[in-house]
Amino acid sequence: MGILLLLIGVLAAASGALKLRVRARAVHDVTRLAATEVVMGALTVLGSGMGLARIRPVAWTVVVAVLGLMFLSGVVHVRTTVRRIAEREASEDERLRRRLQV
Numbered sequence: 001m002g003i004l005l006l007l008i009g010v011l012a013a014a015s016g017a018l019k020l021r022v023r024a025r026a027v028h029d030v031t032r033l034a035a036t037e038v039v040m041g042a043l044t045v046l047g048s049g050m051g052l053a054r055i056r057p058v059a060w061t062v063v064v065a066v067l068g069l070m071f072l073s074g075v076v077h078v079r080t081t082v083r084r085i086a087e088r089e090a091s092e093d094e095r096l097r098r099r100l101q102v
Contacts, residue, residue, distance in 0.1 A: 001059050005048035012066050013041030019077050031080075033073040040066050 016037030044052075044066050053059050 001053035001056065002048050002051075004063065005044055005053055005059060008063055008066050009041045009044030009046075009048060011041070012044060012070050013038050015070055016041060016073065019073065031073070031077070033069070033076055037069055037073045040069055 016034045016039075019031060019034035020038065044062055047062065052062065
């Protein structure tokens with residue numbers, strides 16, 4: 001169980017860090033869910049080292065909570081990315097129309 005907590009914590013921290021890096025490069029904005037994902041991943045890694053796996057119900061609760069947060073953060077990240085791509089394409093069309101009319 002300790003290995004599972006460690007792996008899920010590392011996965012959550014890495015996933016959140018990549019989402020934060022992409023957002024910082026694109027818009028200079030920090031997503032709260034991605035930041036929370038990094039913090040929860042780090043706390044899960046620390047908890048696995050401190051023996052959180054010995055208390056099974058708490059360990060499973062942490063596993064489910066971190067996986068749920070990762071899923072929710074991923075869905076929000078994909079939706080935001082799709083929306084930004086659509087906005088960028090719409091603005092490109094508008095700029096082209098203005099350019100051709102002038």
